[in-house]
Amino acid sequence: MKTSLKIVVDNGAYNIKAGIIGADDGTPRIIPNAVVRSKGDKTTYIGHEITKCEDHSSLHYRLPFEKGYITDWDAQKAVWDGMFSAELLNVDTSEASLLITEPYFNLSNLQDIYDQFIFEEYEFQSYYRCTPASLIPHGNLFTLPDLGSPECMLVVDSGFSFTHVVPIMNGEIVWSAVKRIDVGGKLLTNQLKELVSFRQWNMMDETYIMNDVKESCCYVSTDCKRDMEICRTDPKSNAIVQEYILPDFSLNRSGRVRQPGGSLDESYQILCMNNERFMVPEIIFRPDDIGLEQSGLAATIATSISQLPEEVQGMFWANIGLIGGNTKFAGFHERLMSELRTLAPGDCEVVLYPSNEPITEAYQSAVALAKRPDFAQRVVTRAEYLEMGSNACRRKFHDWKPIEKDLSKGRDPGKTKTGRAREDEEDDGSPSVKRGTRAKGKGRATGRRQV
Amino acid sequence: MPPRRHRQSQAASAQLDSEVIAKRTKRHLDELERSNYAEPSGSALFPGLEEEDEAPAGRAAKGRARQTISDKKEWKGQKKKKSTMNVRSAVLYKKSLQVLIDESGIANFPPSIPTYLTAGAPPPREPSRLLCSVCGYWGKYKCKKCKMPYCDMSCEAVHNETRCERRVI
Ligand SMILES: [Zn+2]
Numbered sequence: 001m002k003t004s005l006k007i008v009v010d011n012g013a014y015n016i017k018a019g020i021i022g023a024d025d026g027t028p029r030i031i032p033n034a035v036v037r038s039k040g041d042k043t044t045y046i047g048h049e050i051t052k053c054e055d056h057s058s059l060h061y062r063l064p065f066e067k068g069y070i071t072d073w074d075a076q077k078a079v080w081d082g083m084f085s086a087e088l089l090n091v092d093t094s095e096a097s098l099l100i101t102e103p104y105f106n107l108s109n110l111q112d113i114y115d116q117f118i119f120e121e122y123e124f125q126s127y128y129r130c131t132p133a134s135l136i137p138h139g140n141l142f143t144l145p146d147l148g149s150p151e152c153m154l155v156v157d158s159g160f161s162f163t164h165v166v167p168i169m170n171g172e173i174v175w176s177a178v179k180r181i182d183v184g185g186k187l188l189t190n191q192l193k194e195l196v197s198f199r200q201w202n203m204m205d206e207t208y209i210m211n212d213v214k215e216s217c218c219y220v221s222t223d224c225k226r227d228m229e230i231c232r233t234d235p236k237s238n239a240i241v242q243e244y245i246l247p248d249f250s251l252n253r254s255g256r257v258r259q260p261g262g263s264l265d266e267s268y269q270i271l272c273m274n275n276e277r278f279m280v281p282e283i284i285f286r287p288d289d290i291g292l293e294q295s296g297l298a299a300t301i302a303t304s305i306s307q308l309p310e311e312v313q314g315m316f317w318a319n320i321g322l323i324g325g326n327t328k329f330a331g332f333h334e335r336l337m338s339e340l341r342t343l344a345p346g347d348c349e350v351v352l353y354p355s356n357e358p359i360t361e362a363y364q365s366a367v368a369l370a371k372r373p374d375f376a377q378r379v380v381t382r383a384e385y386l387e388m389g390s391n392a393c394r395r396k397f398h399d400w401k402p403i404e405k406d407l408s409k410g411r412d413p414g415k416t417k418t419g420r421a422r423e424d425e426e427d428d429g430s431p432s433v434k435r436g437t438r439a440k441g442k443g444r445a446t447g448r449r450q451v
Numbered sequence: 452m453p454p455r456r457h458r459q460s461q462a463a464s465a466q467l468d469s470e471v472i473a474k475r476t477k478r479h480l481d482e483l484e485r486s487n488y489a490e491p492s493g494s495a496l497f498p499g500l501e502e503e504d505e506a507p508a509g510r511a512a513k514g515r516a517r518q519t520i521s522d523k524k525e526w527k528g529q530k531k532k533k534s535t536m537n538v539r540s541a542v543l544y545k546k547s548l549q550v551l552i553d554e555s556g557i558a559n560f561p562p563s564i565p566t567y568l569t570a571g572a573p574p575p576r577e578p579s580r581l582l583c584s585v586c587g588y589w590g591k592y593k594c595k596k597c598k599m600p601y602c603d604m605s606c607e608a609v610h611n612e613t614r615c616e617r618r619v620i
């Protein structure tokens with residue numbers, strides 16, 4: 001196969017992070033994954049065009065993703081068409097190779113549609129589809145360049161749709177221990193919208209503004225009880241309360257946090273952020289606060305690790321990486337650390353690796369993977385798809401599903417790096433147990449502790 | 452026999468209570484997944500686009516030949532091509548996540564295979580904490596009528612005036 005243009009698309013439910021290898025390696029283009037209609041200027045904006053929208057009041061959103069999975073392919077196609085067009089990436093997709101991310105536990109009927117779009121609509125020469133966490137071992141989250149990633153790592157990916165805990169052993173996701181908390185940035189913004197609308201201003205239609213309020217004001221408390229009391233004593237004046245100046249798009253004024261002491265005339269509307277500042281992100285740590293019957297993040301990590309082979313559990317505790325936009329909340333990793341310490345066995349070291357760029361970490365790791373010489377062996381080519389259809393992808397892209405029995409013929413286990421692990425899975429129906437046993441010795445022999 | 456009947460009806464009403472509360476919680480959690488507040492749930496419509504160029508009568512003319520956003524938009528330098536049947540039907544016929552999950556068959560997978568349906572975090576171990584439904588502080592008390600928590604008399608008054616659903620007895 002001739003060397004062609006390579007494109008990386010981390011296809012998030014909120015933002016797409018996309019770029020061309022060689023041109024956008026440092027920072028990806030950030031493309032809102034939405035079609036919005038602005039009431040103010042009566043215009044529809046698609047994907048990257050949204051940055052041109054100036055009036056953000058009462059935007060009507062149409063999102064390709066529903067609860068983390070693509071259900072609106074018309075909207076997704078509109079955003080992708082724009083992204084590949086001369087307005088943004090300006091690539092001839094039929095001359096290019098693609099690396100694209102998909103959600104954890106993506107449904108096979110949806111995966112077929114990915115294949116159809118990529119080969120039939122955009123006619124890519126070849127492509128590789130995988131989850132964001134699976135890319136992390138190829139990046140630099142855990143180590144400096146050239147040192148390689150640890151044998152065992154646990155990636156926390158807290159994004160727009162939900163929060164996942166993803167253990168990875170020898171570069172392979174251990175799907176039997178992957179856990180999902182149904183709390184993501186979308187739910188948090190909606191919860192904040194609701195609290196504020198009941199307590200102060202009606203902001204139910206102001207998703208854009210409330211998302212900015214959330215990003216500007218919210219933090220994860222390291223002592224929720226203490227902060228709750230601080231907010232209780234004097235709701236108007238305490239160490240936590242913050243004022244957010246609401247935007248006025250008719251006057252071209254954007255929203256911002258009010259600096260203490262700054263004087264304002266009466267034309268400004270003020271939103272008072274008191275216990276809302278920390279009780280909203282708190283839901284990641286206490287989903288039951290809103291009646292969601294799921295454990296918080298720390299307990300979910302502990303559950304995930306408890307389902308991994310005992311011999312290597314210590315290495316998972318010592319290698320916990322944090323990616324996704326929600327991990328940007330101030331206090332996130334301090335709070336997680338203090339809760340994990342109480343849950344981890346006494347002789348276990350707990351080490352967190354928060355990403356400095358949690359939104360683009362998976363993209364950066366994807367760039368590193370796409371640049372590797374052996375990347376070409378991971379992709380499915382257009383010729384293979386034309387011959388075998390989605391079976392070609394099912395056979396090659398290693399995900400949560402066991403490989404179908406009939407696929408054993410014509411397989412070459414030594415061909416890819418993951419060949420051996422895959423072979424194990426084909427032998428019996430319980431991938432985790434088998435893979436765990438196999439990796440035990442290996443993990444102990446080569447695993448290192450991070451300090 | 453009367454005492455027994457009394458006990459039974461009490462138990463029945465307690466069960467009803469928890470059912471109503473569970474329903475209310477479920478409804479709230481569903482609302483927190485919405486992309487827009489003002490939308491009928493599950494609607495694939497995008498009113499903004501329709502009011503632009505589709506007359507009220509245009510709805511009847513929809514169906515197979517209806518225009519989609521992706522059809523309508525023309526991008527700089529984009530070659531307009533005829534999509535394959537696969538792509539065409541994905542664009543035209545939107546399925547909800549629930550339908551897609553049903554069609555994927557993951558509900559029938561053996562328990563040894565982890566799926567979207569089995570990967571949810573386990574239930575919490577600690578008892579849940581009650582938060583005042585008005586101000587967000589710890590909610591020590593519960594409304595007798597609707598079981599929503601509140602923290603003090605002033606929040607109770609706000610609750611009664613504005614939020615009480617008065618449905619659970
Ligand atoms: Zn209260």
Ligand SMILES: [Zn+2]
Nearest residue numbers: 594597615616
């Ligand atoms: Zn009530």
